[in-house]
Amino acid sequence: MKTEPDFRTPELDALAQQVIPKDHFVFSADTARDRFFNDTRMLDVKQDVHNRFRTNPTSMIDHMIANLRLTGTEDLLDLGCGNGFILEHLRPHLAQGTITGLDIAPAVLEAARQRLHGTATPCTWIESSADELSMLDEDSFDRIMANYMIHYVPDLDRCFTEVRRVMRYGGIFHLTTDRPDSMLEMYDVHFTALKAMDAPQHLFKATPKGRLSLANGTGILGRYFKKVEKVVWQDQLRFTDPEPFMRFYTVGHNHCCASSEPDARLNEAFFAELRDHVRTQVVAAIEKEGYFAVTKYTGTFLCR
Ligand SMILES: C[S@@+](CC[C@H](N)C(=O)[O-])C[C@H]1O[C@@H](n2cnc3c(N)ncnc32)[C@H](O)[C@@H]1O
Structure with missing residues (x-):
């Protein structure tokens, strides 16, 4: 059996206590549809960076394939399927099954449709x-x-009640999310930069995934499903050049959400200065350690 890499250190755990705020960002489904996913750029950058810079030899897709225990004949529904990146990889494991992709954003849904067009799985x-x-x-x-x-779904109670209604007996609801301290090093350089700039206090918030994260999900999902199993894994992205990280930070994560929504208090000069502060820290880490690390704490709830 393969053992999973463990990137946690006492230093990282201590840093998480200092760096990750209790409050997290909250975004509406409308913001997701109209701003983040009105094209595929955000997803393309994240997927590209994870593929190229991860150090866990087992990919996210490999973890999902193991979790889903597919025999090839299942009918699968993907809520928030995005640009179909995950579905493309799962599809050969559903050669006699079917795929239904659902998303609130038409632009990414169209990208998913094109990605799977002409394949044998309906x-x-x-x-x-x-x-x-x-x-x-x-x-x-x-x-x-x-x-x-x-974290984008407005009515979680209705969502989970509906998932139970449409899921067959013996089925699996596979919900993947992060721990609130995932990508801690990115938040550390970001908050250090914000502090140096004396930035507005409302920017000091953690990832929106805090709404339903690996830390609080078992209790929430346990109200809807008889059995909730948590499967966790880690990864560490390592960058020896600051530019791919800067793309990940700015395009993939909207400057840790600081540029997620229009904000009259923040102009382009603010973001240019923020990027300079962040890049300086990343370059210093690369010079000192040989790479800048971004540790991922991620995982899936398997609900039955
Ligand atoms: C971070 S992406 C994840 C995409 C894909 N599941 C993946 O992991 O690659 C979030 C996706 O959820 C979609 N989304 C946001 N709010 C939604 C909602 N209320 N219902 C359905 N999809 C939603 C977005 O449009 C986007 O495609």
Whole structure:
């Protein structure tokens, strides 16, 4: 059996206590649809950076394939399927099954449709919010996924109640999210830069995934599902050049959410200065350590 890499150190745990705020950002599904996912740029950058800079030899997709225990004949529903990156990799494992991809953002849904066009697995694409599944029949899916998207869903109670309605007996609901201190080093350089600039206090917030994270998800999901199993894994992105990290930070994560929504208090000069402060710290870490590390604490709840 393969052992999972463990990147945690007492120093990183201590840093997490200092750096990660208790409050987290909250974004609406409308913001997700109209700003973050009105094109595929954000997803493309994140996916590219994870593929190129990860150090865990087992990829996110490998972890998901192991978790989903597919026999090849399942009907799978992917809530917030994005640009279909995950579905493309799962598809060969569903050669006699079906795929239904659902997303609130038409631009990424179209990218997913094109990505899987012409493959042998029948695919259906639905533009909707994950808490509005009335178009789906009850007991119609063997696997339902919600990967890195649940923090955007307005009505979690309705979403999980609907997931139970459309999931067949013996099915698995696969919900992937992060720990609130995931990517701690990115938040550390970001908050250090904000402090140096005496930036507004409302920017000092943690990842929006804090809404339903690996830390609080078991209790929330336990209200809807008989059995909730948590499978966790870590990864560490290592950058020996600051520029790919800067793309990840600015385009992939909107400057740790500081540029996620229009804010009259922040202009382009503010973000240029912020990037300078962040880049300086990343360059210093590369010179000292040989690379800048971004540690990921991620995982999946398998709900039955
Ligand atoms: C970070 S992306 C994750 C995409 C994909 N699941 C993955 O892991 O690669 C979040 C996705 O959720 C979608 N989304 C946001 N709010 C949603 C909602 N209320 N219902 C359905 N999809 C939503 C976004 O449009 C986006 O495609």
